Amino acid sequence: MENQTISIPVDVATAQAYTKSSEEEQKKIQLLLGLRIRELLDKPSVSLNQLMDEIGAKTEARGLTPEILEYLLNDE
Template sequence: MNTTLEIPLSAELVTAYYAASPEDQQKIQQFVQIMLEQMANPERHSLQSIAQALTDQAEANGLTPDILEALLHADD
């Protein structure tokens, strides 16, 4: 069962998210979900291992650092 979580973000990030393709939006959602799942069990994961897992998953889903940077600076 999925539930919605509201997270305060800057207007720039919200705009970039909604301007992204549905596929990229799904990748971002997966990225956040993985991050929260990893943080839910902090005794099992160091911050470095969480960051590495997020990076690996994002890259596996096609969200490269270049794409992420472009999304974050779409309105610049």
């Protein structure tokens, strides 16, 4: 499959973490994001708010609290 590059704005911490990761980790992230984007585009009937609510509910169910998220985002 031929690849094409796109630009997606992210917060500074995410960009730094991605940049610092190994080439192998970056490839894994790219693959996962590509799959997730296709999955999201296959469900055009879901609004952004619904999607964000769904993601929030899943992360809370898995134990991610706002405090843990803040710690992870600020961890260097």
